[in-house]
Amino acid sequence: MKALGELLRSAHIPVASTQQSFIVTSLCTHSNACKEGSIFFGFRGQNSDGSLYAKEALQNGAILAIIDEEASVEDHQFIIRVKNPHQTFALMNAAFHDNPQAELKLIAVSGTDGKSSTADFLHQLLSFEGIPAGLFSTTSIDDGAGKIPSPYRISTPEADILYAFLDRCRANRMEYVIIEATSHALSEEYSRLYGLTFEIGIITTLSGDHIEFHGSREAYLEAKLSLLGMIRPRGHFITSVENRELERCLTRLDSSIHAHILGLDHPYTIQTCDLHSVRGTFEGRPFTVHLGLEVFATNTLLALLASSVITAKNPVELLPHLSNVRPLKGRMQAVPNDKGVLVFIDYAHTIGAYEHLFAFIKQVRGTSRVITVMGAAGGRDKKKRSVLGGIASKESDILILTEEDPVFEELSAINGMIRNGIASKSCRVLEIDDRKEAIGEAIRLAQAGDIVLLLGKGHEQSIQRRNLTIPWDEEQAVLEVIR
Template sequence: MPKRLSDIVSGLDFLDIQGNSGQSVTGLSYDSRECSPGYLFFALPGIHSDGKYYIQAAVRQGAVGVVYEGMLDPPDARTLEKVAFLRVADCRWAMSTISSMFYDNPSDSLCVIGVTGTEGKSTTVSLIYQLLKLAGYKAGFFSTVMSDTGDGERPNPRHQTTPESTAVQEMLAQMRDHGLAFAVVEASSHGLSQRTARLAHVHFDIGLVTNVTHEHLEFHGTWKQYRSDKANLFRRLGEGGPKRLICDKACTPLGIICADDPSAAYFAGESSAPYLTYSSKGVPADLCAFDIESDPEGTNCTIEGPDPAQKATRLRLLARINLPGAFNVQNALGAMLAASAATGLHWSRFVPLLPMLKPVKGRMQRILAGQPFDVIIDYAHTPSSFREILPALRRERQGRILCVFGSAGERDRAKRPQQGRIAADTCDILILTDEDPRGEDPMAILEEIASGCPQLPRGDRLFLIPDRPTAIREAFSRAVQGDLVLLLGKGHENSIIYADHSIPYDEETTARSILADLGFCAKGKKQ
């Protein structure tokens, strides 16, 4: 529904306004190509380009207002008759403020659960969403991989975990308008940073942190700042005041912290709300898992937590999760606590639902195409994620592990040799390949990874093959019965990014196509 420009900027502290501010605004965009008649255009400053260069293009598309920061050449009188120009100190913060106002502050009508962390965010978001749906509640979510705003699940087309504030507020509004009660939001460090303000006007009720390791230092500068930006989720719990009842229950602010992570005490200290903890590694916590036994199809464990009948005692329940790896047990524990806190149901009510949980695309995803060896696709792309999944898979397997992976260009270079070293300690054959080289030389990236495993003989246990499909074909051609081929780093992503272009790419489709080319069929025999 159109809104008067003067109404949606009423709470904004702008520096100057010129032109026609009585316009009706029909939509918001920071991309001039997506502007339509009646749109408000945000001229965001950028690393490679400045949004002010595209103001005239936005106006030609029908924009009736422009929000910008810094200096601007004075528009002519004819432009001022039909377009409003608002100068602000921080264009991204203004975009977040206006987006929330334009969509009538949608997070105030939802119980919003935010999930942050270096690894496990997308899986945990999906598990919370699934548990809520399985328990009979109306829930939506958005993550790196998928989203559901009330009309079914669909892939995330962006290379962003948390989209810009215009999209965030629009998706929350769609959830509200579809009558959903709960919104599960993957909250990246970029999204929580004050520099981007993507989540600045989302009022979170429950915040969950999985873990924090070294990542995205090219954006945050230091690990300390990276961790602090993630902690913004906990500092802001309950911000915005009491909400209306959601499913006849008040949204009580709560933090949920993985006690296994070294930064657990830090997040507990930063939380503006009470918090609960969970552990799968023997650390004392509110909800714990032990006796964890994983197989290629899933994981068995015992879950222990407060007994609803006798508060002074602990209840133990056997559980089965059809997701492999102790790390998925850890993700499930956090998801159970979040779903319990959101709904008011005791955690034990969710244990029977655990076997019904489905894997996330590109997260420990098995490919079964009739081949005699196992194939798993996973998004793991950091040293910490390698340390988490590779030793666990090694313990499960008797055969060889062939690992295909790379490292992103124009990102933290220090992790590259670490990835090579960790993989070499666990896997039998490494095939290094492109992830997203961006503006860097692809072969130079692979050499940096290889510097971490100089002991591996090239052409025998170590191969450097930049073209990813060729690298995967090499791995499949070398694999024999009982082997495991790991395809790491791309997961759900739908492209490979180079210096001046991107190519469409899907890891699962590529893997299945190559297996078919090699003659494998559904019954496991050569065609």
């Protein structure tokens, strides 16, 4: 609990003398979660307006409601209007939890693809070195009590969840905390990371994604690049020559920040790769990673550079650790079976991820047939759907279109857009609405030695169909249909 005056001052809001002694018990974004002593924040989203519930929150016991200055709500003595409620929410949550970020060294991992993998690989490398580090990523969280699958569908949570997590990291004596930073979280609209300063900022690759939210590729890139302004003076920025926006990143950096560029400052090569491992050299020294995609090797090397900064060791000294790095659930995850079929689950859902994946498949497939199960999320960037279909069809003998997260879109419309990009006449295309049935058909059609790719869901634990959240486990679905 905190005094209202203290929280208002933390967000640079003038404090009336009558507000000084009120005690705040919680910070809420849902009116039905408000109780006596709560502060309610009414966020305006793409499909809803939380400010409309401000008076309901007050009736439920909230002592204050904070809403957007342009919200169409009648004024009230206990309603405060601010320019950006998300930023106010972040600042107040920091103060409510006694500023745990001030006692932790934060690392942000961003980019279009490879964020979760790079964050997890860094977490593993630091554990090998005995350095206590927390992790908050799409796939996993670790507040010092042990790594568990993330219970959240969003990669970077709202500030109430994030600061409660940082508070636990502090209590569990973590020294570093690795945070996956999405474009939504970095955007001014959501500002989930507002007010944080990072010791190290990592950007994997930059292309384009979430255009439906940002409005344009340029706005998306600006959100991502805003991370560079959140790195502390004399901090560290890590990226690779594969980052298409490398020059733009470097021009945005404060002159005091140390840049580490994989492939430029630290030369590396990829020599051989197969479905289960990649071998190459780093600064002339050989390395092996037991991961099934070339891009994963790049991600481990980015993590290696970050661990080198943290440990103050030459990265070559840490190179032997790479052979012990383990893959993430849902990231080119092999599913063993008695049928002799090579089944892989992967979260690929962006153009960049498809390009990397299918370039790799072309390189390693040999004479094997490729059967791909894919879809596209409803309400997301529609322009990429045909591109994904085109990329997948070029290297797939059979392409099965199914649900990913259709939400409120008609699945037939989503699949129709994917079909529009399919130019390969040799690729057989099927549509099976139910994802488990689609996986079952892929397994039924597969012969020993064939490659089956299940794309789009990865680690996710649910499928969104309109207002329904359907429990889902891709690996379990495979095991059930392959028996």
